[in-house]
Amino acid sequence: MHRTFKWPELLTDNGKGIAYGGDYNPDQWSEDVWDEDVRLMKQAGVNTVAVAIFSWDRIQPEENRWDFGWLDRIIDKLGKAGIAVDLASATATAPLWLYEKHPEVLPQDKFGHPVNAGSRQSWSPTSPVFKEYALTLCRKLAERYGTNPYVTAWHMGNEYGWNNRYDYSDNALNAFRLWCERKYGTIENLNKAWGTTFWGQEMNGFHEVLIPRFMGADSMVNPGQKLDFERFGNDMLLDFYKAERDAIAEICPDKPFTTNFMVSTDQCCMDYADWAENLYESLKPNNLSPSHIVSRMEPDGTSALIIMKFVNIRANIAAKATILKKLKASDKIKLTSPCELFFWLEAFESYLL
Numbered sequence: 001m002h003r004t005f006k007w008p009e010l011l012t013d014n015g016k017g018i019a020y021g022g023d024y025n026p027d028q029w030s031e032d033v034w035d036e037d038v039r040l041m042k043q044a045g046v047n048t049v050a051v052a053i054f055s056w057d058r059i060q061p062e063e064n065r066w067d068f069g070w071l072d073r074i075i076d077k078l079g080k081a082g083i084a085v086d087l088a089s090a091t092a093t094a095p096l097w098l099y100e101k102h103p104e105v106l107p108q109d110k111f112g113h114p115v116n117a118g119s120r121q122s123w124s125p126t127s128p129v130f131k132e133y134a135l136t137l138c139r140k141l142a143e144r145y146g147t148n149p150y151v152t153a154w155h156m157g158n159e160y161g162w163n164n165r166y167d168y169s170d171n172a173l174n175a176f177r178l179w180c181e182r183k184y185g186t187i188e189n190l191n192k193a194w195g196t197t198f199w200g201q202e203m204n205g206f207h208e209v210l211i212p213r214f215m216g217a218d219s220m221v222n223p224g225q226k227l228d229f230e231r232f233g234n235d236m237l238l239d240f241y242k243a244e245r246d247a248i249a250e251i252c253p254d255k256p257f258t259t260n261f262m263v264s265t266d267q268c269c270m271d272y273a274d275w276a277e278n279l280y281e282s283l284k285p286n287n288l289s290p291s292h293i294v295s296r297m298e299p300d301g302t303s304a305l306i307i308m309k310f311v312n313i314r315a316n317i318a319a320k321a322t323i324l325k326k327l328k329a330s331d332k333i334k335l336t337s338p339c340e341l342f343f344w345l346e347a348f349e350s351y352l353l
Contacts (some may be wrong), residue, residue, distance in 0.1 A: 008153035009080045010047055019084070021048035026074045027058045033237025034074060038081045046083060050155045051087040054120070056137060057095035070143055086149045086258065087141065089244050091134045092120050092158035098133060101282065105130040107167035110214045121163035125240040126175035134240075138247040146252030154252070156244050156259045160237045161270045168213050168231070177230045181206045194224035236270045242278055262309050 009015035013325060024033055029316060041049070049087070052059065052071060060066055075085050097105060099117040105127040106114040115122055123130045145151045154308050184190040196202040212221040212229055245257055261272055 007087065008048070008084065008258075010152070011079065011084050011150065012047075017047070019048040021046040021054060021083070022050070024049040024051055024078075025054065026051070026065075027070060031070065031073075034077060036326055038077050038083065041083060042081055047076060047154075048084045050085060050086040050088060051078075052090045052141075053155060053158050054090070054093045055088070056090045057097075059090055059141075060095060060099060060137060063101070066140065072194050075145070075148065075150050079148075085148075085150050085151040086155045086297050087145055088152040088155040089138050089141065089157060089248065091137060091244060092134070094123055094130070098130075102133075103131050104169075104171070106169070106171070107164045108169040110166070110168045110212065112168070112213065115163065119163055120158065121161075122166050122169060123164060124171045125164060126167065126169075126171040127237045129170075130224045131240065132244060135243060138244050139251060142248040142251035145235075146248075146255070148345075151255070154245075154248055154257045156241055156257050158176075159260055159262050160241060162262065165233050165237070165270070167236075168211055172236070173211050175236060176211050176229065176232050177206050177209045179235065180209050180228065183228070194222055194228075196222070198222075232270070234274060237270065238275055239279060242277075 009221065010017045010019055025039075026037065051074065055071070059068065059071065078085055092243070093116070094105070096117055099122070102116070105123050106117065107122070108114055125131075135170075135258045171181070180190055184193065187203055189203050190206070190209070191197075194201070210225070212226050215221075241259065248257075
């Protein structure tokens with residue numbers, strides 16, 4: 001889909017300014033502190049927050065029961081305080097009732113073991129059952145908040161690929177076979193590309209295509225097969241992102257989207273260049289927030305983790321270096337130890353036209 005670019009607006013008189021804020025998870029603690037949260041945000045100059053990234057189970061506590069009350073209240077509190085909401089699609093973590101009813105939505109590792117629920121992205125991106133539930137959630141959110149003036153942007157998913165980049169389930173196998181057929185057209189082309197005459201791997205049809213599951217002690221995966229499985233894993237998550245985006249855009253076409261990437265650690269497992277066209281058709285390059293994860297060692301030997309998310313692609317590397325220099329030089333900044341302290345910082349490029 002193609003949309004005319006539009007910056008997320010702030011809740012200022014003209015909708016412009018420099019947005020500053022981060023992720024806010026009010027459903028994870030008592031509601032009686034929300035007013036204090038908002039007061040402290042205002043004191044700190046926060047004017048934009050991302051809400052409900054991991055909140056699916058709070059929005060839909062049971063399959064046939066929806067609870068938007070708490071989300072209505074916090075969006076209203078934030079908006080009246082002049083803090084814009086970047087509302088998440090909330091699909092990063094699914095509710096446990098969904099896994100109990102449909103265990104087939106769980107991804108599998110290469111040994112055939114299910115990746116159990118309880119973490120982020122504990123779901124198979126190629127599961128048609130999971131996609132149906134996830135897109136229903138997206139549409140419900142868009143219907144309820146699409147015209148809410150305090151919701152100025154949509155946050156799609158969260159760090160795509162974090163826990164389900166490599167899925168060896170039957171859902172993935174079926175999708176991989178279709179992916180290979182689209183790419184190669186004929187099984188002869190695929191056999192040639194993968195060099196399948198080696199070790200009896202030649203296939204008679206796409207129905208014989210396998211994914212690189214564990215093959216025992218002599219497990220040396222065909223490199224062509226492995227490379228294509230890497231590409232497929234990226235594509236299946238990109239397809240899921242596009243499905244979420246399009247489901248919301250059909251109902252709420254006039255507000256921009258964003259998502260966040262992992263780019264500074266070994267968690268960078270996606271082909272982000274391949275995502276560019278589908279992200280940038282509705283977002284300028286500066287409206288995408290990669291997360292930079294760095295650590296600082298404390299004098300007592302413990303470490304603190306700092307996660308920085310910058311929407312300005314051109315400035316994010318320089319900004320990371322600048323902030324680290326300030327952290328090192330300043331005696332006013334104390335990181336909690338021995339616990340890890342997460343700083344979620346988002347900086348939007350100025351919308352001062």
